[in-house]
Amino acid sequence: MNETIVVKAEGLYKVFGRRPTDAIRKLRAGASRKDLGKSTTAAVIDASFEVRKGEIFVVMGLSGSGKSTLIRMLNGLLPATGGSVSIAGTPLTGISDKDLRKLRQEKVSMVFQHFALMPHRTVLNNAAYALEVQGVDKAEREERALKVLKLVGLDGWDQKYPSQLSGGMKQRVGLARALAAETDILLMDEAFSALDPLIRREMQEQLVTLQKELGKTIIFITHDLNEAMFLGDRIAMMHDGRIVQVGTPDEILTHPADHYVEQFVQDVDRTRVLTAGVVMDSTPDDVRSASVPGATSVREDAPLSEIFGLAADSDRPLAVVDGDDNVVGSLGQETLLSALSNSTSTGPLTVVEDEQEPDAQITDGEAAR
Amino acid sequence: MNEFRIPLGDWVDAGVDWVLENLEALFEFISMIFDASYSGIEWVLLTPPFYVIMLVLIAIGWAVRNWKFALGTAVGLVLIYGVDQWETSMESLALVLFAGLIAVLLSVPLGIWAAKSSRVSAVLKPVLDFLQTMPAFVYLLPAVALFGVGVVPGIVATILFAMAPGVRFTELGIRGVDKEVVEAGHAFGSSPWRILRQIQVPLAMPTIMAGINQVIMLSLSMVVIAGMVGAGGLGGEVVSALQRIDMGLGFEAGISVVILAIYLDRLSASLGKSRAKTATA
Numbered sequence: 143m144n145e146t147i148v149v150k151a152e153g154l155y156k157v158f159g160r161r162p163t164d165a166i167r168k169l170r171a172g173a174s175r176k177d178l179g180k181s182t183t184a185a186v187i188d189a190s191f192e193v194r195k196g197e198i199f200v201v202m203g204l205s206g207s208g209k210s211t212l213i214r215m216l217n218g219l220l221p222a223t224g225g226s227v228s229i230a231g232t233p234l235t236g237i238s239d240k241d242l243r244k245l246r247q248e249k250v251s252m253v254f255q256h257f258a259l260m261p262h263r264t265v266l267n268n269a270a271y272a273l274e275v276q277g278v279d280k281a282e283r284e285e286r287a288l289k290v291l292k293l294v295g296l297d298g299w300d301q302k303y304p305s306q307l308s309g310g311m312k313q314r315v316g317l318a319r320a321l322a323a324e325t326d327i328l329l330m331d332e333a334f335s336a337l338d339p340l341i342r343r344e345m346q347e348q349l350v351t352l353q354k355e356l357g358k359t360i361i362f363i364t365h366d367l368n369e370a371m372f373l374g375d376r377i378a379m380m381h382d383g384r385i386v387q388v389g390t391p392d393e394i395l396t397h398p399a400d401h402y403v404e405q406f407v408q409d410v411d412r413t414r415v416l417t418a419g420v421v422m423d424s425t426p427d428d429v430r431s432a433s434v435p436g437a438t439s440v441r442e443d444a445p446l447s448e449i450f451g452l453a454a455d456s457d458r459p460l461a462v463v464d465g466d467d468n469v470v471g472s473l474g475q476e477t478l479l480s481a482l483s484n485s486t487s488t489g490p491l492t493v494v495e496d497e498q499e500p501d502a503q504i505t506d507g508e509a510a511r
Numbered sequence: 512m513n514e515f516r517i518p519l520g521d522w523v524d525a526g527v528d529w530v531l532e533n534l535e536a537l538f539e540f541i542s543m544i545f546d547a548s549y550s551g552i553e554w555v556l557l558t559p560p561f562y563v564i565m566l567v568l569i570a571i572g573w574a575v576r577n578w579k580f581a582l583g584t585a586v587g588l589v590l591i592y593g594v595d596q597w598e599t600s601m602e603s604l605a606l607v608l609f610a611g612l613i614a615v616l617l618s619v620p621l622g623i624w625a626a627k628s629s630r631v632s633a634v635l636k637p638v639l640d641f642l643q644t645m646p647a648f649v650y651l652l653p654a655v656a657l658f659g660v661g662v663v664p665g666i667v668a669t670i671l672f673a674m675a676p677g678v679r680f681t682e683l684g685i686r687g688v689d690k691e692v693v694e695a696g697h698a699f700g701s702s703p704w705r706i707l708r709q710i711q712v713p714l715a716m717p718t719i720m721a722g723i724n725q726v727i728m729l730s731l732s733m734v735v736i737a738g739m740v741g742a743g744g745l746g747g748e749v750v751s752a753l754q755r756i757d758m759g760l761g762f763e764a765g766i767s768v769v770i771l772a773i774y775l776d777r778l779s780a781s782l783g784k785s786r787a788k789t790a791t792a
Contacts, residue, residue, distance in 0.1 A: 219697055243702060245700075246697070247700035252698040254691050254694070256689075258692045260714075
């Protein structure tokens, strides 16, 4: 893949408190957060990752894992203690205040957990704020803000004040304000965490739609793994200040890098994340046996939750096909059931990877939910 | 008598003497400006016939609050006129307005500075404690030494005494502004000045106005004390009532102070509230 890298972090550290450089030296030598003593807090330790143009990159971690600190280093709200960040090719290290403000105006905008709207301004003036800062004249910025408000579904609310809006609507204003800035990169700090579950789902779906439409690069922070799996093209898992794994939702689910991630992914609704293509049996024998005429076929990118019905109705393994309708594997009921097992070390998922006899999986049937 | 004696008083004396010798020109200049400004406001309040000013004050009351407050104002002002304290009341009002204005102009920026820098805040805190709790009479002595007898030492002492809540409330207000909103300002590339002007000050305004209300009330309470150094006005009346043990005059001047105080308090308080309303609406 040769997509352009728009955000690049290399060996990022953020240490709060006394003697930060000493702390970094200790951390580099292998010390953990706990070894630093009470007056020094290592929020982010040795974080390196790259975000490609047009992807949704999710940083996932529990509270205290350093994810909010990490995202604030990406637009310089917090200066890094060590390491480097570059945004659209511009390194943030040693940047002047003026250049930093220009970068924030033109390259990277942000959506906040608690919306961070200005209560004394109308929805329209909130949405137009970024443009106002950029120096766009009043008529044009209001026109552009109205357009974005319409895009996020707030048509007709422009003269209201934030206190007259529900939580979901407030965050739409927050999103509109960031989109109106017309930056390529969007940072979203737990943007949907303060919303109730139904609204959250709706906003997630809208974000995915908007992202497809506008092609923004989105860095999304969350503590909700289901949200991470739903939104993320790739996910960075954070634990105790370190990024412990970066990968696609499938990779995180099927190959957790350590015990922590493994524990974490147990609660995920696997049927929504895993796809036919990931769990299918794909030895040449399987492909051949599935390639009989009349076999029910499913697309390889179909989530398992959509396949159960078909599998139950069919007494033969399902044929898994790619975008061009070529059969690439087979998916029997046993394989399907065992894919739901949480155990990854001895479970069927490794079996699939090892391309062993599908029959060996039947014994794991009781682990299926 | 007492072996252990810290000559703090001597040091203060010496300090004031030094200032007098070396900075006399500066104090004369300040004195001139203050005197002229105060006289200007006094002139505005006393030149037109009393009923014109009375109507203006009533109209302001009506505009800022409601007709009930305007009615109350009318009754109060007629009472002041009726006990023959109109002229002295206007002198005091001029002093409060001018001293209050200067105190606000000094304290609000200081409060903002303190909110931005914890070091400034740490330095200001004991200074403000000192200014606020030092018995008000004590200010009069150096003020008289530096500015001579008259209205100017009264103004200076009033400003010093009344400033503290302005600084404190402003700092509290600015620090209390939602951190995320300020962060949002930064995240969209605003300059610190723009964030102060468009986010911090507007959102802190209800608290700042509460501070300004306190500044005005403290200024008024100081007016009477300023009468002791010849600042005139209602304070002068109270002082001469004290000297002559004239209970009637004392009460008449006193009730005039009360009426002015209630008027200014309700007025400035509701200015703060109407601001707060638009801020949260």
